[in-house]
Amino acid sequence: MFSPINAEDFLKSYKENNPGEDVGSLREVLANVVEAKKNGAVCNQCKRPIWAVGSAVVGWDGCFTCITGEADNSKDCEIDGVVATCSYEARKFGVRSAMSIKECHQF
Ligand SMILES: [Zn+2]
Numbered sequence: 001m002f003s004p005i006n007a008e009d010f011l012k013s014y015k016e017n018n019p020g021e022d023v024g025s026l027r028e029v030l031a032n033v034v035e036a037k038k039n040g041a042v043c044n045q046c047k048r049p050i051w052a053v054g055s056a057v058v059g060w061d062g063c064f065t066c067i068t069g070e071a072d073n074s075k076d077c078e079i080d081g082v083v084a085t086c087s088y089e090a091r092k093f094g095v096r097s098a099m100s101i102k103e104c105h106q107f
Helices: 007-018 021-037 052-058 062-067 081-090
Strands: 004-005 077-079
Touching: 004 007, 004 021, 004 081, 007 021, 007 077, 021 052, 052 062, 052 077, 077 081
Parallel strands: 004 077
Antiparallel strands: none
């Protein structure tokens, strides 16, 4: 399961790891992708919910597995706004908090 991260904290750590990158345009792309995810955007390869952080960095709408080729997302993060939406819905439906992002988006 993803760890939630604040968008500004993510951009800050991205800049530290990629000093030559233009974080201003990434901030804009990230805001658009987060908005798209809230509106139900899906991966353009497998139709699962997109991974906002990864989609913003690679520049196409993809889920964690299609972007990274890995199944375990526990070492990665997702923007808190779109993770929080999910856990709020999960609580509303009385779903266990251990449920993964992918599963809870099926509601
Ligand atoms: Zn996918």
